[in-house]
Amino acid sequence: MKQQYSESVTAAIAIQNLTFSYSQLSVLQNISVTIRTGERVGLIGPNGSGKTTLFLLTCGVLKPTAGKIFLFDKPITVGEFRPEIGLVFQNPNDQLFLPSVRDDIAFGPENMGLSATEVEECVQEAIFLTGIQNLVERVPHNLSGGEKCMVAIAGVIAMRPQLVLYDEPSANLDMRSRRRLIQFLQESQQTMMISSHDLELILEVCDRVLLLDQGQIIADGNPRDVMGDQPLMEAHGLEKPFSLTTH
Numbered sequence: 001m002k003q004q005y006s007e008s009v010t011a012a013i014a015i016q017n018l019t020f021s022y023s024q025l026s027v028l029q030n031i032s033v034t035i036r037t038g039e040r041v042g043l044i045g046p047n048g049s050g051k052t053t054l055f056l057l058t059c060g061v062l063k064p065t066a067g068k069i070f071l072f073d074k075p076i077t078v079g080e081f082r083p084e085i086g087l088v089f090q091n092p093n094d095q096l097f098l099p100s101v102r103d104d105i106a107f108g109p110e111n112m113g114l115s116a117t118e119v120e121e122c123v124q125e126a127i128f129l130t131g132i133q134n135l136v137e138r139v140p141h142n143l144s145g146g147e148k149c150m151v152a153i154a155g156v157i158a159m160r161p162q163l164v165l166y167d168e169p170s171a172n173l174d175m176r177s178r179r180r181l182i183q184f185l186q187e188s189q190q191t192m193m194i195s196s197h198d199l200e201l202i203l204e205v206c207d208r209v210l211l212l213d214q215g216q217i218i219a220d221g222n223p224r225d226v227m228g229d230q231p232l233m234e235a236h237g238l239e240k241p242f243s244l245t246t247h
């Protein structure tokens with residue numbers, strides 16, 4: 001089920017022979033995959049299969065045990081800030097820590113060496129795109145889960161990344177907040193990877209899906225084909241999404 005892609009398309013991420021262990025615990029084993037510019041890629045897999053770990057490696061937070069990762073053709077170096085990529089954390093509380101929503105959104109652009117005018121442009125654009133005009137003066141700590149989620153996304157979008165990694169973005173969202181998030185993701189222009197157990201969200205937003213399990217990419221293809229394969233899904237602790245069982 002692996003897809004072959006033309007080499008001529010620009011690679012946003014090129015992962016080559018990536019292996020990673022947390023001391024004795026082997027998580028990823030010799031993974032190679034390319035994400036092309038403009039793709040919306042879902043990352044699925046059972047609990048503990050290494051989705052978050054793969055994101056942390058891709059952002060340069062963790063150092064590979066072996067192998068290489070290239071971001072827009074330039075190798076990732078651990079600890080180096082790469083404004084081309086943004087990570088939206090699984091828990092927005094890990095990302096929001098300033099006294100106002102506006103300050104939180106401005107934090108990234110302010111640390112990129114931009115002028116005050118440029119920072120303000122980035123902040124206003126992120127507020128507009130995420131539709132959080134009504135939250136700007138609020139204290140992030142007091143927001144609801146859905147509100148925090150969109151503010152955390154705004155904080156990342158404000159740095160104008162070309163590629164955004166979303167780690168479980170719909171976890172703990174009610175139906176209305178989840179619907180708003182899906183609409184936002186569908187309208188987003190960036191290349192994106194979305195790690196999620198919300199398979200219906202992946203179906204609605206992504207044009208490609210990777211199934212990660214036992215340290216390997218088990219399947220890579222069209223979300224309907226991969227997630228519609230019941231034996232494959234069940235073999236890796238997942239369920240075929242309901243919407244694919246009724247059509």
Ligand SMILES: Nc1ncnc2c1ncn2[C@@H]1O[C@H](COP(=O)(O)OP(=O)(O)OP(=O)(O)O)[C@@H](O)[C@H]1O
Pocket residue numbers: 022025027045046047048049050051052053054
């Ligand atoms: N800092 C760490 N130190 C040691 N082991 C870790 C650490 N972080 C994660 N792990 C382990 O690495 C494995 C992969 O974890 P990871 O969080 O990447 O999985 P995941 O696919 O994102 O899981 P989930 O779907 O539950 O969010 C798990 O067995 C986890 O317990």
